[in-house]
Amino acid sequence: MATPVVDQPAAVLPGSALARPRRPGTRLTARNALIGWTFILPNFVGFAVLTLVPVLTLFYLSFTSSNIFGTASWVGLDNYQRLLTDKGFHTALGNTFYYAAVHIPLTIVVSLGLALLLNQKIRGVAFFRTVAFFPYITSIVAIAVVWNMLFSPEYGPINQLLGLFTDGALPGWTVSKDWVMPAVIIVGTWRDMGFYMLLFLAGLQTVPAELHEAARIDGASTWQRFWNVTLPCLRPTMFLVTVMITIASFKVFDLILVMTDGGPGRASLVLSHYIYTKGFVQFEFGYASSVAVVLFGICILVTVVQFVYNKRKEA
Amino acid sequence: MKRTTPIALGTSAALVLALTACGSDGGGAGGAGETAEGPVTISLAGWDFAATPEFQTLADGFMEANPDVTVELKEYPAGNDYDTALTADLAAGTAPDVFIVKNLKNYVTFQAGGTLLDISDVASELDPATGGLEAMAVDGKTYAVPYRQDSWVLYYNKDLFAKAGVTEPDGSWTWDDYEAAAAELTKGIGEQDATGAYLHTWQSTVQGFALAQSGADLEGGDYSFLAPYYERALRMQQEGSTPTFATATTNELTYQAQFGTQKAAMLPMGSWYIATLVAQQASGEADTFEWGIAPIPQADESTTGTDATPVTFGDPTTMGINAGIDEEKVDTAKEFLAYAAGPEGAAALAAIGITPALIDETVESTIFGLDGVPQDDLSKFAYTTHETLPENPVGEKTAAIQTILGEVHTEIMSESTPVDEALATAAERVANEVG
Numbered sequence: 033m034a035t036p037v038v039d040q041p042a043a044v045l046p047g048s049a050l051a052r053p054r055r056p057g058t059r060l061t062a063r064n065a066l067i068g069w070t071f072i073l074p075n076f077v078g079f080a081v082l083t084l085v086p087v088l089t090l091f092y093l094s095f096t097s098s099n100i101f102g103t104a105s106w107v108g109l110d111n112y113q114r115l116l117t118d119k120g121f122h123t124a125l126g127n128t129f130y131y132a133a134v135h136i137p138l139t140i141v142v143s144l145g146l147a148l149l150l151n152q153k154i155r156g157v158a159f160f161r162t163v164a165f166f167p168y169i170t171s172i173v174a175i176a177v178v179w180n181m182l183f184s185p186e187y188g189p190i191n192q193l194l195g196l197f198t199d200g201a202l203p204g205w206t207v208s209k210d211w212v213m214p215a216v217i218i219v220g221t222w223r224d225m226g227f228y229m230l231l232f233l234a235g236l237q238t239v240p241a242e243l244h245e246a247a248r249i250d251g252a253s254t255w256q257r258f259w260n261v262t263l264p265c266l267r268p269t270m271f272l273v274t275v276m277i278t279i280a281s282f283k284v285f286d287l288i289l290v291m292t293d294g295g296p297g298r299a300s301l302v303l304s305h306y307i308y309t310k311g312f313v314q315f316e317f318g319y320a321s322s323v324a325v326v327l328f329g330i331c332i333l334v335t336v337v338q339f340v341y342n343k344r345k346e347a
Numbered sequence: 348m349k350r351t352t353p354i355a356l357g358t359s360a361a362l363v364l365a366l367t368a369c370g371s372d373g374g375g376a377g378g379a380g381e382t383a384e385g386p387v388t389i390s391l392a393g394w395d396f397a398a399t400p401e402f403q404t405l406a407d408g409f410m411e412a413n414p415d416v417t418v419e420l421k422e423y424p425a426g427n428d429y430d431t432a433l434t435a436d437l438a439a440g441t442a443p444d445v446f447i448v449k450n451l452k453n454y455v456t457f458q459a460g461g462t463l464l465d466i467s468d469v470a471s472e473l474d475p476a477t478g479g480l481e482a483m484a485v486d487g488k489t490y491a492v493p494y495r496q497d498s499w500v501l502y503y504n505k506d507l508f509a510k511a512g513v514t515e516p517d518g519s520w521t522w523d524d525y526e527a528a529a530a531e532l533t534k535g536i537g538e539q540d541a542t543g544a545y546l547h548t549w550q551s552t553v554q555g556f557a558l559a560q561s562g563a564d565l566e567g568g569d570y571s572f573l574a575p576y577y578e579r580a581l582r583m584q585q586e587g588s589t590p591t592f593a594t595a596t597t598n599e600l601t602y603q604a605q606f607g608t609q610k611a612a613m614l615p616m617g618s619w620y621i622a623t624l625v626a627q628q629a630s631g632e633a634d635t636f637e638w639g640i641a642p643i644p645q646a647d648e649s650t651t652g653t654d655a656t657p658v659t660f661g662d663p664t665t666m667g668i669n670a671g672i673d674e675e676k677v678d679t680a681k682e683f684l685a686y687a688a689g690p691e692g693a694a695a696l697a698a699i700g701i702t703p704a705l706i707d708e709t710v711e712s713t714i715f716g717l718d719g720v721p722q723d724d725l726s727k728f729a730y731t732t733h734e735t736l737p738e739n740p741v742g743e744k745t746a747a748i749q750t751i752l753g754e755v756h757t758e759i760m761s762e763s764t765p766v767d768e769a770l771a772t773a774a775e776r777v778a779n780e781v782g
Contacts, residue, residue, distance in 0.1 A: 101460025118779070180597045181597060184598055185593050185594075206596070206597060207757075294754070296761040312430075313746065315434070
């Protein structure tokens with residue numbers, strides 16, 4: 033990449049290159065920077081207009097009492113103070129962490145397992161890979177409606193199946209305060225596993241076969257080879273997947289909105305749902321913005337921690 | 348030709364901007380009472396025109412009476428997206444001149460946000476019998492007028508009543524009679540998936556009646572008035588008189604299918620369902636059977652019987668004027684509102700099967716003249732006679748309180764939390780979060 037850029041100025045602008053032979057580096061750097069900027073400009077303009085400006089506005093709004101109409105008055109830290117005592121916010125925060133704490137490890141284990149399984153040379157592997165990827169491209173509304181029926185406590189096939197093995201009380205799933213989060217997490221994992229499986233599959237292609245061969249000659253068992261060869265080689269992929277799942281888990285919204293609408297009561301209310309309710313149902317945009325800032329802070333914090341951890345491992 | 352169009356558009360836009368700027372600056376010069384001469388165009392916000400013909404009907408009716416005026420419709424998305432999209436346009440100053448306040452609980456937000464013009468003069472000229480009109484006053488001023496108002500009534504399947512050998516409602520029912528009849532019907536019909544009644548999953552199917560019939564105050568902070576209504580709803584689902592809330596939500600049951608395909612003999616529902624049921628029976632989507640409507644069961648005998656006025660609930664759908672409207676259009680917009688909320692608009696709406704806010708004899712004969720609408724006296728009584736109180740009384744805290752009560756509804760009906768505990772928590776939450 034570097035070589036052609038260095039060559040180019042001499043070929044395109046021989047005059048100017050000769051005229052100022054002393055500081056060709058400065059010009060070159062400026063030129064390179066300009067070229068670089070033009071490459072990322074289309075993307076950056078989109079990012080700036082559609083993401084950066086709204087995010088900065090969000091920070092401003094979180095210090096106001098905006099209800100979107102008229103003028104928003106500055107209220108300082110009032111909104112953040114209200115967060116401290118708002119039980120609805122606390123419930124949403126707790127549920128979001130619950131979802132993330134179970135969904136992240138579960139999805140990683142399931143998708144890695146699937147990737148290892150479908151990395152084998154078996155007949156019809158392409159078919160099974162497609163099947164595993166299918167939930168990811170299915171409409172979220174369809175997923176929510178169908179799973180809701182599967183989970184139906186009285187008539188759903190899941191409880192009918194469970195009924196064959198136990199005589200005890202069956203879980204109420206989406207209409208039970210205690211079972212609604214597990215139900216939502218199961219569906220979330222089922223939906224996401226195909227996508228992350230694909231990333232892991234790509235990662236597995238980069239694991240050198242020679243390492244496995246050498247380990248096998250040294251007498252390492254399958255399990256030992258997985259821990260000491262596959263996993264370390266997968267670390268870049270694992271890092272990417274972890275960051276992506278983490279952010280996605282904290283931001284979970286559509287699935288819960290359609291499946292349970294945060295209910296029963298507030299048993300599955302998560303932060304993004306709370307932001308939506310406060311903002312677009314009750315028009316308290318200022319307060320909703322402050323909740324969004326908290327969610328933003330959590331995502332940034334967790335991601336930074338992961339980056340630092342990854343750097344340290346790399347060093 | 349093609350090149351000149353954008354230029355022409357640009358110039359006229361600039362001209363309009365300049366003119367409106369002058370208009371608002373020199374407002375004093377024109378003086379009040381001076382109406383616009385020549386053709387005037389006002390814009391009206393509505394949603395999903397293909398499925399909701401009422402906007403076009405009102406616009407056409409008004410334009411016919413006022414040939415100088417053009418009413419332009421601007422389509423917004425249906426459902427809750429209407430409020431979101433309209434809010435964005437109002438905030439940006441690009442909303443139409445006249446818009447529908449679709450959900451009563453957002454009326455105060457729009458009003459407090461300064462987006463609605465004071466139209467007390469229009470309201471004072473309307474028939475006082477216009478449903479929901481009184482409730483629209485905020486500090487003595489009115490900012491939107493009701494043009495349609497559905498009230499909740501009891502739909503019942505006469506064939507299933509006959510089959511089960513249960514006496515049909517006669518207008519004297521309290522909720523106890525309703526509960527007893529539902530149990531008898533379930534037994535009498537004797538089919539596995541048919542129940543005596545169907546209670547839809549919305550919070551209004553319990554809370555709307557409780558609020559209207561108990562006379563409680565939504566902002567009062569005490570929600571124990573909901574308890575008897577919830578206890579009854581729970582009892583009925585436990586006894587099998589209605590499908591359980593769990594089944595209704597997880598299987599996405601619809602009230603149209605439950606009542607229309609004779610899975611339920613009784614259904615408390617808003618009067619909008621009359622037109623739907625007639626249409627679905629005609630198209631074959633719903634079974635063919637004899638049905639009727641009765642007044643909704645009452646809390647006690649003081650409001651039962653056909654010589655009393657039954658109490659029920661229903662939010663009016665209202666129309667207001669954008670505060671950012673051009674001054675010269677204000678009078679035309681007010682005339683349009685007076686038309687839509689008045690007897691002429693009511694007649695036009697009734698002709699397409701919609702229940703207007705003002706129910707007079709013309710409306711009654713129009714609605715009951717439609718093919719497939721039941722002709723018995725009780726149905727006519729139930730349709731025309733009721734005291735309809737709003738589900739969302741106009742108030743600053745209504746939207747936030749209803750969100751909390753909506754959560755309480757799913758909590759109680761899914762039997763996750765006992766009634767009293769859930770209602771006590773609701774009171775705490777309202778105090779904690781709404782203040």
